[in-house]
Amino acid sequence: MGYKTIIGLEIHVELMTKTKIFCNCTNEFGGEANTHCCPVCLGLPGAIPQLNEKVLEYGIKAGIAFNCDIARKTKMDRKNYFYSDLVKGYQISQDDIPLCSNGYVEIELEEGTKKVRLDRIHIEEDTGKSVHTETGDTLLDYNRAGVPLIEIVTKPDMNSAEEARLFLEKLRATLKYIVFRKIKSHIKIY
Amino acid sequence: MDIIDLKAWEMKEKLLNREISSREILESHLNRVEEVEKDINAFITINREKALLDADIIDKKIKNGEEVGALAGIPIGVKDNIMTKDLRTTAGSKILEDFISPYDATVIKKIKENHGIILGKTNMDEFSMGGTTQSSYFGPTKNPLDNTKVPGGSSGGSAAAVKSKEVPLSIGSDTGGSIRQPASYCGLVGIKPTYGLVSRYGLIALSNTLDQIGVFGRDVQDAVLMLNVISGKDQRDFSTMDSKALDIESLEKVDSLKGIKVALPKEFFLGEMDDRVKAEMDKSINIFKDLGATIEEIDLPSVKYALETYHIITSGDISSNMARFDGIRYGYRAKDYETLDELYINSRTEGFGEEVKRRILFGTYILSGHRGKEYYDKALKIRTKIIGEFNNVFSKYDIILSPTSPNLAFNLGEKRSEIYSRNEALFQMPVNLAGLCAISVPTGNKEGLPVGLQIIGDRFKEIDIIKAAFAYEGMVK
Amino acid sequence: MINKDTVLEMAELAKLSISEAELDRYVDNLNQMIEVVDKIKEVDTEDLEPNYNVNNLINPLREDEIKESLPREEVLKNTNEEQYGYFKILRVMD
Numbered sequence: 214m215g216y217k218t219i220i221g222l223e224i225h226v227e228l229m230t231k232t233k234i235f236c237n238c239t240n241e242f243g244g245e246a247n248t249h250c251c252p253v254c255l256g257l258p259g260a261i262p263q264l265n266e267k268v269l270e271y272g273i274k275a276g277i278a279f280n281c282d283i284a285r286k287t288k289m290d291r292k293n294y295f296y297s298d299l300v301k302g303y304q305i306s307q308d309d310i311p312l313c314s315n316g317y318v319e320i321e322l323e324e325g326t327k328k329v330r331l332d333r334i335h336i337e338e339d340t341g342k343s344v345h346t347e348t349g350d351t352l353l354d355y356n357r358a359g360v361p362l363i364e365i366v367t368k369p370d371m372n373s374a375e376e377a378r379l380f381l382e383k384l385r386a387t388l389k390y391i392v393f394r395k396i397k398s399h400i401k402i403y
Numbered sequence: 404m405d406i407i408d409l410k411a412w413e414m415k416e417k418l419l420n421r422e423i424s425s426r427e428i429l430e431s432h433l434n435r436v437e438e439v440e441k442d443i444n445a446f447i448t449i450n451r452e453k454a455l456l457d458a459d460i461i462d463k464k465i466k467n468g469e470e471v472g473a474l475a476g477i478p479i480g481v482k483d484n485i486m487t488k489d490l491r492t493t494a495g496s497k498i499l500e501d502f503i504s505p506y507d508a509t510v511i512k513k514i515k516e517n518h519g520i521i522l523g524k525t526n527m528d529e530f531s532m533g534g535t536t537q538s539s540y541f542g543p544t545k546n547p548l549d550n551t552k553v554p555g556g557s558s559g560g561s562a563a564a565v566k567s568k569e570v571p572l573s574i575g576s577d578t579g580g581s582i583r584q585p586a587s588y589c590g591l592v593g594i595k596p597t598y599g600l601v602s603r604y605g606l607i608a609l610s611n612t613l614d615q616i617g618v619f620g621r622d623v624q625d626a627v628l629m630l631n632v633i634s635g636k637d638q639r640d641f642s643t644m645d646s647k648a649l650d651i652e653s654l655e656k657v658d659s660l661k662g663i664k665v666a667l668p669k670e671f672f673l674g675e676m677d678d679r680v681k682a683e684m685d686k687s688i689n690i691f692k693d694l695g696a697t698i699e700e701i702d703l704p705s706v707k708y709a710l711e712t713y714h715i716i717t718s719g720d721i722s723s724n725m726a727r728f729d730g731i732r733y734g735y736r737a738k739d740y741e742t743l744d745e746l747y748i749n750s751r752t753e754g755f756g757e758e759v760k761r762r763i764l765f766g767t768y769i770l771s772g773h774r775g776k777e778y779y780d781k782a783l784k785i786r787t788k789i790i791g792e793f794n795n796v797f798s799k800y801d802i803i804l805s806p807t808s809p810n811l812a813f814n815l816g817e818k819r820s821e822i823y824s825r826n827e828a829l830f831q832m833p834v835n836l837a838g839l840c841a842i843s844v845p846t847g848n849k850e851g852l853p854v855g856l857q858i859i860g861d862r863f864k865e866i867d868i869i870k871a872a873f874a875y876e877g878m879v880k
Numbered sequence: 881m882i883n884k885d886t887v888l889e890m891a892e893l894a895k896l897s898i899s900e901a902e903l904d905r906y907v908d909n910l911n912q913m914i915e916v917v918d919k920i921k922e923v924d925t926e927d928l929e930p931n932y933n934v935n936n937l938i939n940p941l942r943e944d945e946i947k948e949s950l951p952r953e954e955v956l957k958n959t960n961e962e963q964y965g966y967f968k969i970l971r972v973m974d
Binding site: 238249251 | 895932940941942943944945946947949950952955956963964965966967968969970
């Protein structure tokens with residue numbers, strides 16, 4: 214008896230908006246460390262997040278592109294944990310009412326077309342970055358803190374590395390039309 | 404009459420008439436601080452040098468015939484949980500003892516634009532968690548009327564600073580009574596505005612959907628002067644709304660409340676309270692009748708759960724809001740640590756006081772696992788019920804009356820009775836849960852410690868509570 | 881009723897340390913608070929929606945326009961240790 218490969222993917226996509234998700238700091242890549250920061254993305258006490266309308270727009274567009282149900286009412290939630298690149302001690306993300314749910318991506322296999330179903334697409338903020346030095350310290354740069362992301366989660370519908378590859382290519386090809394920048398994927402093997 | 408005995412609006416009048424200078428106003432208050440501050444401890448930081456520079460700038464403007472703002476020349480106290488650029492903001496805590504904010508809260512920007520002079524940052528319960536200002540890392544504040552008594556809290560420093568005449572105006576914050584209660588204990592006017600009238604951008608968050616910045620003044624006119632300056636929709640705080648809440652220009656001093664319908668919730672008036680408070684409440688109700696208002700008793704049953712609902716929501720929020728204090732980007736960092744975990748644990752354990760830690764732990768408990776639904780979500784549903792009940796009351800009545808507190812200012816170091824503690828919360832917390840506006844005005848008693856009357860208004864109906872407060876104040880002066 | 885273990889678990893989540901000497905006090909305090917708030921269990925909330933914000937604001941969104949960020953010195957001025965424009969802490973294992 215052999216094993217069946219079952220693959221689900223969780224993909225984070227950076228949105229190419231002008232500004233970060235919750236503040237007016239530039240979303241431009243690069244820049245000297247800690248020069249694209251403000252009270253909001255630094256998580257200073259008293260700062261209040263303000264949702265970027267373009268992030269909502271791109272999130273909805275992605276949902277439409279992948280045949281999702283778009284929520285009529287949605288909300289942001291806090292994911293509380295401690296880490297040095299997480300300025301508030303929580304990440305503003307979406308939990309039980311994601312912006313988009315269900316949906317699918319079609320991939321072409323030899324046998325025919327296969328639908329890889331999506332579980333959800335939601336919007337959230339990225340964290341800062343750490344750099345490790347030889348002297349044993351960690352250096353933290355918060356330029357990337359607050360960069361807008363959409364998270365795309367698939368159902369475990371893929372059965373081979375090849376299918377996963379085709380899926381990602383199709384995803385990328387579609388997303389390119391909706392102005393995205395960088396796509397990072399994490400593989401969850403069931 | 405000394406300058407410090409004048410009301411804020413009187414100081415401004417004399418300044419514009421060139422009878423006194425801004426420097427004179429400021430110096431008389433700085434002298435007062437010299438005189439009494441060691442006995443009161445209302446301030447954590449005094450902004451002496453910058454304040455003197457500000458005063459000189461205003462004097463120059465007046466000399467040149469330039470326009471000056473609504474708060475020109477008036478020395479102001481700011482509760483130390485409100486961000487002030489280049490001036491220490493500590494939240495009454497060791498964990499922010501050396502923190503210097505790189506930005507101004509929106510209300511501070513407005514005060515500066517209106518030429519108010521920030522004289523200092525006032526003392527408070529640590530991170531606003533308390534009702535007596537005794538949990539401050541910087542020592543307790545004493546009630547200026549009686550040094551053995553508490554000034555109330557958590558905005559005790561802001562209240563004491565105005566009562567002791569160290570400043571004529573101050574701002575504080577109110578999440579569950581933290582402006583109204585100290586106003587009552589110190590014999591001042593205190594206003595907690597409608598949720599969304601004043602921007603929270605730059606206010607260190609305690610409970611994000613309950614917090615509001617508000618004002619202290621020695622009379623209604625003074626308090627309204629400040630409220631007018633700090634209100635208004637702010638693009639940096641999405642929870643603020645445009646409103647014609649104040650429309651102060653058209654407000655004439657009112658001496659009749661004919662046609663005003665007043666509701667007296669049985670839950671507020673049948674509760675246990677100090678005899679002196681009861682006596683003042685009875686007198687106050689008669690005063691409203693004399694002013695021509697109609698008074699009716701009503702039921703407000705859901706306030707029975709206000710205390711529990713409040714504690715669940717605020718503790719949950721606290722446990723999350725306090726997570727940013729980790730010693731990495733700002734704030735106290737422990738000297739000894741070997742891992743990231745230890746950096747967090749040691750900094751937070753050494754930096755926070757006990758009450759803060761207690762609430763963080765409780766909040767963590769009620770948010771963990773299935774308890775989040777059992778407690779927090781359920782509390783949010785009860786909140787809907789409370790809001791509904793108040794909407795119903797305000798569809799028939801203009802204002803609600805209650806005692807601000809069931810007791811007078813009590814001794815430092817002492818604990819109040821359970822029932823008084825509970826009733827005080829009962830009178831104050833529902834106002835925050837429903838986002839309503841409320842004002843506490845001193846009642847007429849000339850003997851002994853002050854009693855406060857609370858006038859509650861519907862959301863964005865500050866005009867109703869201010870009119871009622873003006874009329875009442877006129878009768879008890 | 882919660883016991884010492886639960887309090888220690890919560891302390892771990894909240895990155896706080898409670899000493900042996902203080903532990904009993906915290907357990908008592910927390911149990912008192914739980915007893916108080918448990919009262920809400922008697923309320924029927926079956927047909928109620930949770931209230932997230934009294935203002936019920938619909939779509940309070942911000943324009944995607946760049947504004948000036950804080951100067952780096954301001955960003956770093958309150959930290960204990962910095963180097964080359966970065967915040968510095970001891971090495972963290974990813």
